[in-house]
Amino acid sequence: TQISYILAIESSCDDTSCAVLKNDRVLSNVVAGQEIHTKYGGVVPELASRAHQSNIVPVVDQALKQAGISKENLTAIAFTRGPGLMGSLLVGSSFAKSLSLALNIPLIDVHHMHGHILAHFINEDQKTPDFPFLGVTISGGHTQIVKVTDYHEMEVIGTTQDDAIGEAFDKSGKVLGLGYPAGPQIDKLAQEGDPKKFPFPVPKAPDLNYSFSGFKTAVLYFIQREVKKDPDFVEKNLKDICASIQYTLIKILFQKVEKAVKQTGIKSVAIGGGVSANSGIRAQLLSYKNKGWNVFIPPFQYTTDNAAMIGISGYFKYLEGNFAGMEVTASPRIEM
Ligand code: KG4
Numbered sequence: 001t002q003i004s005y006i007l008a009i010e011s012s013c014d015d016t017s018c019a020v021l022k023n024d025r026v027l028s029n030v031v032a033g034q035e036i037h038t039k040y041g042g043v044v045p046e047l048a049s050r051a052h053q054s055n056i057v058p059v060v061d062q063a064l065k066q067a068g069i070s071k072e073n074l075t076a077i078a079f080t081r082g083p084g085l086m087g088s089l090l091v092g093s094s095f096a097k098s099l100s101l102a103l104n105i106p107l108i109d110v111h112h113m114h115g116h117i118l119a120h121f122i123n124e125d126q127k128t129p130d131f132p133f134l135g136v137t138i139s140g141g142h143t144q145i146v147k148v149t150d151y152h153e154m155e156v157i158g159t160t161q162d163d164a165i166g167e168a169f170d171k172s173g174k175v176l177g178l179g180y181p182a183g184p185q186i187d188k189l190a191q192e193g194d195p196k197k198f199p200f201p202v203p204k205a206p207d208l209n210y211s212f213s214g215f216k217t218a219v220l221y222f223i224q225r226e227v228k229k230d231p232d233f234v235e236k237n238l239k240d241i242c243a244s245i246q247y248t249l250i251k252i253l254f255q256k257v258e259k260a261v262k263q264t265g266i267k268s269v270a271i272g273g274g275v276s277a278n279s280g281i282r283a284q285l286l287s288y289k290n291k292g293w294n295v296f297i298p299p300f301q302y303t304t305d306n307a308a309m310i311g312i313s314g315y316f317k318y319l320e321g322n323f324a325g326m327e328v329t330a331s332p333r334i335e336m
């Protein structure tokens, strides 16, 4: 069989990442995060693009070195076209185009959200989902339920009308004085807290869609009210508050996932995106095995933004000969 070596670049938000894949297996997957944003409590786009600019060459070099592959042996270059921050996407897409020109090998554009879903097909000798399945992509920028009928045939059947679930984690955490991103910290603190101590509201949203902005405001007002009565309220109850926040976010998320399974009759559910690292969400998904669902959770390193997921998506396009022309542009807002 034919062997391909695909180099993939992901730079849609605040992580600069490069991976090298040998067919559907990952040889290397280097991710350089950007500390700089923590002190601003969120991603600053201008600072993100500057950091990508200085990170991209060393990250690519390291990925090639770890894979033990020289540039001359590469078969194709895959990159994230969008969605994401324009300045960030421009760094990765310009670099990928230049490399493909210099090496005279095909260029493959990848949709970031396809990447989060297709990460399940990175070959680690695990069971992979059969089509059709429901992809639930939950990150700092997205909350979507996607009907996946083939590698690149995806239909968004539910989405958030305002904030993403990752933002709900991060902004609630900010109110509690936790640093950015607060999601992983809430997860950790929640493990020792009482999830039913503080009931937070489940916002209403039509059909399979989501809304999180009302939740965020409810947390803010609740904390402000309690702190007025007792300035040490947060300190005294931090674990219970985190557990209650996480419990409610899980409830909001799975209400619509259950509805989507009922509506479509598709009982295979694969989660992806940074928030799928959450231990409570993982446990909740696994519990549906009792109801006869097939559930899929990606390995931890392929949940948050990474280039390996762009590489696997690029690989499936490569097999179809589905390449990009040099006129392809970074696209901050792009349809699935
Ligand atoms: O996919 P990702 O790395 O970047 C985007 O495309 O947005 O997702 C980042 C998001 C952040 O909101 C972060 O707080 C959240 O994923 N996150 C978590 C956990 N790990 C990362 N949220 C809850 N629990 C976690 N363990």
Ligand code: ZN
Pocket: 112, 116, 139, 273, 274, 304, 305
């Ligand atoms: Zn992402």
